[in-house]
Amino acid sequence: MFLKPLLKSKELIVYRILNSRMNLTSKDMSQYLTLQKGYEGEKDFNSLLEKLPITFLILNDLLLEKNNTFFQIDTLQIYQNTIYLFEVKNYEGDFYVEEDRWYSVATGKEIQNPLTQLSRCSSLFRRYLQDIGISNLSVKELLIFINPEFTLLQAPRNKPIILPTQLNRFISDLNSIPSQLSDFHYKLAAKINSDHVVENPYKQLPEYEYAQLKKGVICKSCYSFMSKLSNTELICRKCGFKELLEASVMRSVEEFSVLFPEIKITSKIIHEWCNINSIRTIRRILKKNMTQYYLGRYSYYTFPTQK
Template sequence: MKERVESDELRLLRLLNARTTLSEKDRKNLISSEKGYLGELKFDEWAIPLVNEMVFLNDLLLEHQGSIFQIDSCAIASKTIFHFEVKNFEGDYQIKNGNWISPSGEEKKDPLIQLKRTESLIRQYTQQLGFHCNVESYLIFINPEFYLYNPSDNPYIIYHPQLNRFMKKFQSRSLKLNKFDLKLAEKLCSHHIEESPYLRLPDYSFENLRKGILCPGCGGIYESSLGRSLVCKSCGGSELKSPAILRTVEEFKLLFPDEKVTTQRIQIMCGGIYSEKIIRNSLSYHFNMKGYGKHSYYI
C-alpha cells in the first residue's frame, strides 16, 4: 500500500556530494544512508512471496505523544502488525558490556532497544486510533557478510542464513487479509509525516554549489551539448535536453524548496550550458507561469 522511496535526506546528500565537497562526517552519513536503503530493497525482494497475503507499508514516519518514530517495513494481516527493522550491517560485530561494536571499533546503538521502542510506540499508537491488534517485531540482518559474536538468545533476531526458514514459517501461518487490516493500513498511511524534522544535512547555499547538469549515470557534470543531446565525457552516457533540464529543476526544488523557480535561477543551476530562451521555453512548456517580466516564476 505504501511503496518504498529514497528518503529526502539520501537524495539531498547525493546532490550535495555531486555539487560540493562533503565533510568526512557527512560523507559517512551518505555511505550509511546508501547502504541502509540497499538493505531495505533487498528485504523488499525477499518479501515478494508475501505480498498477496499481507498489506505492506514501508518507510512510515509517525508521531505519538511528541515522540516521532520510523517504521522501516511493516505488514498487516489477521489483525496482526508484523514490524520489521532491517539492518544492512557488514563484517564482524561484537557485543561487549551490552554495547554493539562495529569491525572498525565504533560503538553502535543497540538495535534491539530501537526495535522494542518502536514496537511499544506502534502498540500505543494503534490503540489510540481505536485498533486493538497484536504486534510482532523482528530484527532482520539482511547482509550475508554480517556476523555477530556473543549474540543474545532472541528468537526475534533473524540472520541472513535463517531467511528461507523464516519465510516458510510465515507462509505456513495461513494469514488472511480482512477489512480490519485494510482499514488499519489506510489509517496509518493517512497519518504518515511527509517531511522528517530530523534531516542530517550540512549547511549549503546556492552560491556555493557547483553549477551544471548532472549525468544520471555517473553523477558527473555535462561539459557541453551536442545538438539536442548532452553527452557525458566521463561515462559516455547521453540524454536529451528537455528531461535533463526538468531533472535539474527538480533538484533545485529539492535543494531550495522555499525559492521560486525562475528562468535565470535555472539557467545558472544548469551551468549556463543553455541560453535563457531555451530554459524559458522548457519551463513554459512543462510548468505554469505566474507573474510577468522579471518577476515571473514557475509552479
Template sequence: MVYSKRTKPISLVIMESLERRTTLSRKHTNYLRGMQKGFQGELAFDRMAEELGQGCVILKDLFLQPNMSNAFQLDALIVIGETIYLYEIKNYSGEYTYGPEMLLKKPDFELSNPLIQLQNTKNRLKIFLKELGYVLEIKAYVAYVNPEFTLFHAPKLDTVLLPTQLNSHFSELTIEAAALLTPPKKFVQDLMKHNVAQPRFIEDIPEYNFSDLKKGVTCEECGSFELVNYRQNYQCCNCGFKNPLHSALLNTITEYQRLFPESKLTTGMMYNWCNKTASKKRIKRALNEIRGKQ
C-alpha cells in the same frame, strides 16, 4: 500486496547532491556512506518481502504522525491477518560482538544495540494502534540483511533475524499469508492517513550556499556533469546514458528546489544554476511544467 513505495530519504538526496557539487568533509562523507548503505539494505529487504503472496500487505518507510504524540519512523511493516510484523532493518557488515546495550566491532567501534530502538518503536506503534481503535498482535524483529555480517556471542532471540535466517522467516510468512485471501485494507487505510513526509535532518547536513556549489546540468543516471548535448537529447560521457535534455533540466531544477526550498524559482536563477549550458527558452519551458504540477 505492496501498499507504499520506498523512496530515498530527503536528507540522503540532499547529501548526494552536495557530494556532486561541493567537497564534503570526511565526517560528512562517512555520514553519506552510512545513509547509502542503510538505504541499500532496506531495498534488499524489500526484494525479499515482495516475494510474499497476496494475503499480506507490505508497508515501507513510514513516518507516522499520531494525533496525541510525536511522529515516529518505521522501516517496514508486513500485515498478515490480525498480526503486524515490524522490522528494524540493518545493513551492518563485518564482525560484531553482542552486548545487551551495545554491539562492539573490533577494535574499538561501538554502536547501540538495535533491539533497544526496536522495543521503543514497538511500544510507540502499540500506543498508536490503540489510539486508532485497533488491538493487534505485534511481532517485532531486527533484520540484519548483509550476508557479510557476523554476530558473536548473541543469545538465541526470537526478535533477531540474522542473514542466514531471513529465507526461512519469509518462507514461514509465505505459508501464513497463503491461508488468507483478503488483506486487512481498512486498517491499512486508517494507518496511511497518518503517514507524513519525513523531515530534513538539518543538524546532520553541512551548511552550504548557492555560490559555493558547482553549477551545471547532471546526468539523471550517474550524476556526472560531463554531458554532450544534441538538439533534443543528451548523452553522458561517464556512463553512456541517453535521455531527452528536457528531462535532465527538470531533474536539475528539482534538485535546486530540494537544496533551496525557500528560494523563488526564476528563469535567470535556473540559467545560472544550469551553468548557462541550456537556453533560457528551454529552462522557461521546464519551469512552466514544474509550476503546472505544483
C-alpha cells in the same frame, strides 16, 4: 500489496545532490553513506517480500508520533491477525555481543544496541495502535540483518533477530502464514499512512548556499556532471549515459526545488543552475513542462500539480 512503496528519503536525495555539487565534510559524508546503505538494505528486503504471494499489506518508511515522541518504522507488514514490524540493518562485517552491548570486531568500538531501538519502536507502536482502538492484532517486531557479509558472534538467542543465514527460511515461514485481508485491514493501513509525518523534524542536513554549489547537470546514473552532445542531447563522459536535454533540464529543476524550495523558479536561475544551454532554450522547456506565472521579467514557474 505495497501501499507505501519504498522511496529515497528527502534527506538522502539532498545529500546525494550536494555530494555532486560541493565537498561534503567527513561527518556529512559518513551520514550520506549511512543513509545510502540503509536505503539499499531496505530495498533488498523489499525485493524479498515482493516475491511472496499477496496476502498482506506493506507500509515502508513510516514516521509516527506518540505524545510528541517520534518513532520510525522501516517496514510494516500487515497480515490478517498479525502485524510485523521490521527494523532492517545493512551492517557489514563481524560484530559481537557482550552483556547486551554490541561491538564491531574491526574497530573494537561499541555500537548502539539495535534491539533497544527496536523495542522502543515496537512499544510506541503498540501504544499508538491502542490509541486508535486496535486490539485484535498482535505485533511481532523483528530485527533483520540483510547483508550476507554480516556476522554476529555470540549472537543472543531467543531475541527477535533474523541473521542473513536465516533469512530465506524466515521468508518461507512468512509464505506459509494463512491470511485473508478484509476492508478493516485496508482501512487500518490507510489510517497509519495518513498519520505518517512527512517532514521529519529530526533530519540533519548539511549547511549549503546557492552561491557555493557547482552548477551544471548531474548524470542520472553516476552523478557526475554531463556535457553537451548536440543541441538536444547531453552525455555523461564518465559512464556514457545519454539523455534528451529537456529531460535533463527538468531533472535539474526538480533538484533545484528540493534544495531551494523557497526560491522561485525562473528561466534566469535555471539557466545558471544547468549551465548548459541558452536561456531561450531553458525558457521554452520550462514553459512546456511547468505552469508559468507571467510577470514580465519576473515571470516564474511552478510544477503543474503545485498550487
